[in-house]
Amino acid sequence: MSTHAPDQSAHAPSRPSAGAPAGPLERERAHLAASRAALRAMRHDVESLDISDVTTNWVNAQVLQHQIEARIEALADLSGTPLFFGRLDRSDGARYYIGRRHVHDADGDPMVIDWRAPVSQPFYRASKRDPQGVELRRRFGYTGGELTAYEDERLTDPDEAERVSELLRREIERPRVGPMRDIVATIQPEQDEIVRSGIDGTVCVQGAPGTGKTAVGLHRVAYLLYAHRERLARTGTLVIGPNRSFLRYIEQVLPALGELAVRQTTVEDLVTGATGVEVRGADDPEAARVKGDARMAEVLRRAVRAGVTMPSEPCVVVRGSRRWRIPAYELEEIVRELLDRGIRYGAAREALPQRIAHAVLTRMEKAGEAPDDRVQDAVARNAAVKAVVKAVWPEVDPAKLVLRLLSDADFLAGCSEGILTDEERKAVLWAKPPRGVRSAKWSAADAVLIDEAQDLIRRTPSLGHVVLDEAQDLSPMQYRAVGRRCTTGSATVLGDLAQGTTPWATASWAEALSHLGKPDAVVEELTRGFRVPREIISYASRLLPHIAPGLSEATSVREAAGSLRVRQAADGGLDGAVTAACREALEREGSVGLIAADARVPVLAAALEDAGLPHTVLGPGGEEAPGVRLTLVPATLVKGLEYDHVVLDEPAAVVDGEPDERTGLRRLYVALTRAVSGLTVVHAAPLPRALAAGSGDGR
Numbered sequence: 001m002s003t004h005a006p007d008q009s010a011h012a013p014s015r016p017s018a019g020a021p022a023g024p025l026e027r028e029r030a031h032l033a034a035s036r037a038a039l040r041a042m043r044h045d046v047e048s049l050d051i052s053d054v055t056t057n058w059v060n061a062q063v064l065q066h067q068i069e070a071r072i073e074a075l076a077d078l079s080g081t082p083l084f085f086g087r088l089d090r091s092d093g094a095r096y097y098i099g100r101r102h103v104h105d106a107d108g109d110p111m112v113i114d115w116r117a118p119v120s121q122p123f124y125r126a127s128k129r130d131p132q133g134v135e136l137r138r139r140f141g142y143t144g145g146e147l148t149a150y151e152d153e154r155l156t157d158p159d160e161a162e163r164v165s166e167l168l169r170r171e172i173e174r175p176r177v178g179p180m181r182d183i184v185a186t187i188q189p190e191q192d193e194i195v196r197s198g199i200d201g202t203v204c205v206q207g208a209p210g211t212g213k214t215a216v217g218l219h220r221v222a223y224l225l226y227a228h229r230e231r232l233a234r235t236g237t238l239v240i241g242p243n244r245s246f247l248r249y250i251e252q253v254l255p256a257l258g259e260l261a262v263r264q265t266t267v268e269d270l271v272t273g274a275t276g277v278e279v280r281g282a283d284d285p286e287a288a289r290v291k292g293d294a295r296m297a298e299v300l301r302r303a304v305r306a307g308v309t310m311p312s313e314p315c316v317v318v319r320g321s322r323r324w325r326i327p328a329y330e331l332e333e334i335v336r337e338l339l340d341r342g343i344r345y346g347a348a349r350e351a352l353p354q355r356i357a358h359a360v361l362t363r364m365e366k367a368g369e370a371p372d373d374r375v376q377d378a379v380a381r382n383a384a385v386k387a388v389v390k391a392v393w394p395e396v397d398p399a400k401l402v403l404r405l406l407s408d409a410d411f412l413a414g415c416s417e418g419i420l421t422d423e424e425r426k427a428v429l430w431a432k433p434p435r436g437v438r439s440a441k442w443s444a445a446d447a448v449l450i451d452e453a454q455d456l457i458r459r460t461p462s463l464g465h466v467v468l469d470e471a472q473d474l475s476p477m478q479y480r481a482v483g484r485r486c487t488t489g490s491a492t493v494l495g496d497l498a499q500g501t502t503p504w505a506t507a508s509w510a511e512a513l514s515h516l517g518k519p520d521a522v523v524e525e526l527t528r529g530f531r532v533p534r535e536i537i538s539y540a541s542r543l544l545p546h547i548a549p550g551l552s553e554a555t556s557v558r559e560a561a562g563s564l565r566v567r568q569a570a571d572g573g574l575d576g577a578v579t580a581a582c583r584e585a586l587e588r589e590g591s592v593g594l595i596a597a598d599a600r601v602p603v604l605a606a607a608l609e610d611a612g613l614p615h616t617v618l619g620p621g622g623e624e625a626p627g628v629r630l631t632l633v634p635a636t637l638v639k640g641l642e643y644d645h646v647v648l649d650e651p652a653a654v655v656d657g658e659p660d661e662r663t664g665l666r667r668l669y670v671a672l673t674r675a676v677s678g679l680t681v682v683h684a685a686p687l688p689r690a691l692a693a694g695s696g697d698g699r
């Protein structure tokens, strides 16, 4: 492999003069300029479309105009985003430039191929061992939108050794400012297999911090939208992340890949949106654990059906001069049959009048009448039939039902007999029941219960594909809520068992996938880390035996010696040492994250203020002011995020901020694995034993 850049190459490229034979870099720049011109022409063609002749009415014109505007937007040439990042020369003589989108010339011949097209696949997968018909793979390097370097791999040349791409290293180490970027130019083979796996199967990815799970999940959505655009346009896709600050961090990736219409949400926003309840309360850990337990699904199923009563009176339908009488025992048979069929409560309620009407019609036929469908419909709407339905199979409001379940001890006891213990019932019952659905201080777990109840009444529509990130933190009931949104579709489940910090954190993917309703999903493991330098990941991995003994330690593609510093502050000098570490980090390029136990955030914010260091404090909403490089991040919000330089304040306080030691050490593991280039740990209290142990290097 060889890398060529103006600053390294013996043949520093100069601008080609007209007619002079250009060097390789000039030729590539010329192709870039031609591709940009072709893209402008494609955009111009769409802009100059005249739709006045082809649309017959106003609505069609609006729809078409909207489509055209979307297409124009999609054809924008974003200045900071290179049109292509790679080239493949195949043994059969074909040459393809690989980029974020397809560009063709005036004759329709491709100038740039979409990275998701099948011909692009070898760009990501071909290797010396398996060249896949590729002779040369060229990667391009850009500086500020300018093509400045390229790197070649001759896959069929036996004399050329395989090594880590310099451009990949540079791409990973490019300072982070602002939100997450796409990795389309450097997707690795093991990641590409997940990105391009078929739409019909659910994939679960267990991966250590920084192995690219989030990146892979987002690129998979972009890939599926390309490969199955029509199907997914009909059925929809959804990305679910742990909180709003995380969603803000990732929100630019799909638009940068040309996908503007993918909804991104949290489980909480998903279920509150669907049920219309507002989360204004919080549960204590035990109540939350019980409410999130999968056994609650059966409790709710019983609760929903608890209102069904067996008829004690016959149903008498009067039509003209005749009376038709369905005895109570026959009505009971109908009701039992509907209960046994296990269909949704609401669907059964709609079917009941038709069943009763059918029984009436059977009698009419026996009496020599010849009633048709219209008569059946009329009977089903008869007041006597309606009265039976109302009494026997009452309408159920999901929020009211959950309200009753959590306020009425007898009702809860009846519905949870043999399922919950007395203590568990006590844990979930409201001490002071609210007066109504609106005044109730619903918790996040309550909203999930209401969503489950709603689904028992009416089927939740399924999407085509759902990506679930940081999945290890979901409760079984939350997995069910996500699962019912992809019953007829598929899912990509991403997570790390070692980073689970909820009381109900997933212990095994097999169990999680069964709650999700996808027990046959394939579980893949990613272990090659891209974010965290080797020295830092092995320091953090000291915690692994205590937090997830079964998991293997992540490796790192990057050796960045000197990236880890552990400093003991003098007594009373912690805040000063922390601000000093932040100041040092700010001397370097890139973003700086100061991570601290939530309880320490106000003190540190004041210390930064006193030290005159401009910063933003990350809140649940996730706002980070543009241009401010230092962010103070509460430990509970840092999952999934990353910073070029991390200053970690008082590890012992991070551990103590959690209800138990294992969760505390997991939180610490998350905090220790956010750094791309440097980590400075500052402590006054002794380091947690699991971290200090085995250091052997005087730390």
Ligand SMILES: Nc1ncnc2c1ncn2[C@@H]1O[C@H](COP(=O)(O)OP(=O)(O)OP(=O)(O)O)[C@@H](O)[C@H]1O
Pocket (backbone or CB within 6 Å): 168, 171, 172, 181, 182, 183, 186, 187, 188, 191, 207, 208, 209, 210, 211, 212, 213, 214, 215, 216, 496, 530, 531, 639, 640, 641, 642, 673
């Ligand atoms: N193939 C790649 N090329 C370049 N950068 C990559 C690649 N894969 C991952 N990265 C980068 O590594 C960093 C970590 O990726 P990502 O956040 O997706 O990891 P993760 O596994 O979700 O981490 P965590 O478990 O901490 O949430 C990101 O900056 C991402 O852009």
